[in-house]
Amino acid sequence: MVHLVGAPQPAEPTRKIIVVLVAGAKDHGPGEHDYPAWQQVWRELFALAENVRVETAEEWPSAEQFQSADVLVFYQHGTWTPQRALDMDAYFARGGGAVYIHYAVDGGEQSAEFARRIGLAWQGGRSKFRHGPLEVNFAAGTEHPIARNFDKVHFHDESYWQLVGERSRIALLASGVEDGEHQPLFWTAEPPKGRVFVSILGHYSWTFDDPLFRLLLLRGIAWAAREPVDRFLARHGLPVSVPAPPPRPPAGLGPTGLAAFRAYLDSPLPYRAFASSGDGLTGWAASPRAREEARRAALSFCQKDGRTCAIVAETIEIEDR
Numbered sequence: 001m002v003h004l005v006g007a008p009q010p011a012e013p014t015r016k017i018i019v020v021l022v023a024g025a026k027d028h029g030p031g032e033h034d035y036p037a038w039q040q041v042w043r044e045l046f047a048l049a050e051n052v053r054v055e056t057a058e059e060w061p062s063a064e065q066f067q068s069a070d071v072l073v074f075y076q077h078g079t080w081t082p083q084r085a086l087d088m089d090a091y092f093a094r095g096g097g098a099v100y101i102h103y104a105v106d107g108g109e110q111s112a113e114f115a116r117r118i119g120l121a122w123q124g125g126r127s128k129f130r131h132g133p134l135e136v137n138f139a140a141g142t143e144h145p146i147a148r149n150f151d152k153v154h155f156h157d158e159s160y161w162q163l164v165g166e167r168s169r170i171a172l173l174a175s176g177v178e179d180g181e182h183q184p185l186f187w188t189a190e191p192p193k194g195r196v197f198v199s200i201l202g203h204y205s206w207t208f209d210d211p212l213f214r215l216l217l218l219r220g221i222a223w224a225a226r227e228p229v230d231r232f233l234a235r236h237g238l239p240v241s242v243p244a245p246p247p248r249p250p251a252g253l254g255p256t257g258l259a260a261f262r263a264y265l266d267s268p269l270p271y272r273a274f275a276s277s278g279d280g281l282t283g284w285a286a287s288p289r290a291r292e293e294a295r296r297a298a299l300s301f302c303q304k305d306g307r308t309c310a311i312v313a314e315t316i317e318i319e320d321r
């Protein structure tokens with residue numbers, strides 16, 4: 001039995017929840033903004049969980065789903081309209097939860113209205129973005145269950161900033177530095193009676209296979225559904241540190257990166273680190289002794305060919321019980 005450090009023992013009771021995965025048409029190249037692939041894989045993942053019914057929606061949930069869902073997870077190119085506002089306000093008013101990943105925070109012309117519900121929203125022509133290594137700092141979220149035991153994590157994804165909305169409306173979980181300032185990357189918001197969790201990260205498909213990102217997202221989904229954040233742990237039937245079957249490697253990997261990625265996913269060792277050269281995942285190492293040892297090994301592995309690497313994925317401590 002695996003057990004994440006800090007999780008309540010015994011596990012808290014869970015109730016039956018309905019999770020709706022809302023995707024949309026792809027709007028970027030291979031391995032980026034791949035909403036349909038995400039929906040397919042995460043549907044399989046949630047099908048493994050106890051006490052969960054998983055459903056899917058294209059572009060927008062059905063009227064029935066707005067009535068029945070506990071949490072709507074949006075990964076799509078978002079937009080906001082008066083009709084969507086009516087749907088979501090009614091949904092939040094009955095206690096519904098929502099999760100917005102990456103481009104789902106685009107509010108289009110109505111970004112200020114969207115931001116009133118989710119805290120901060122993207123606005124084309126105003127908001128800024130950067131693809132590349134991100135050092136995500138969870139110092140602001142140490143008291144929040146979603147960010148439990150998170151400190152600083154390196155991802156290779158995309159940040160957004162100069163978003164529309166008021167920072168006083170969000171509970172900040174984590175930030176990254178852009179333009180010399182800390183910019184919100186993960187947060188929660190609470191529109192009247194509702195719950196919202198937002199992840200700005202989610203540009204690249206590989207991010208969704210990063211064990212730490214996966215853990216954050218699962219915790220955020222559980223929290224938005226008003227469930228214990230650990231309800232998706234392996235003991236409840238949903239693996240957080242191994243990929244959904246069948247494994248889906250990040251798109252665009254060469255043979256070396258693919259082999260390394262599969263080894264990474266297959267490793268049963270408690271400390272694992274994976275490095276990226278920026279154009280694909282290239283280095284992997286595991287250590288039974290120390291996290292730092294795994295990180296150093298992963299970096300030196302991919303720096304052999306003179307590439308610059310960043311750690312993109314690590315497991316956190318998992319104890320055998």
Ligand SMILES: [Zn+2]
Pocket residue numbers: 033102103158202203
């Ligand atoms: Zn993006």
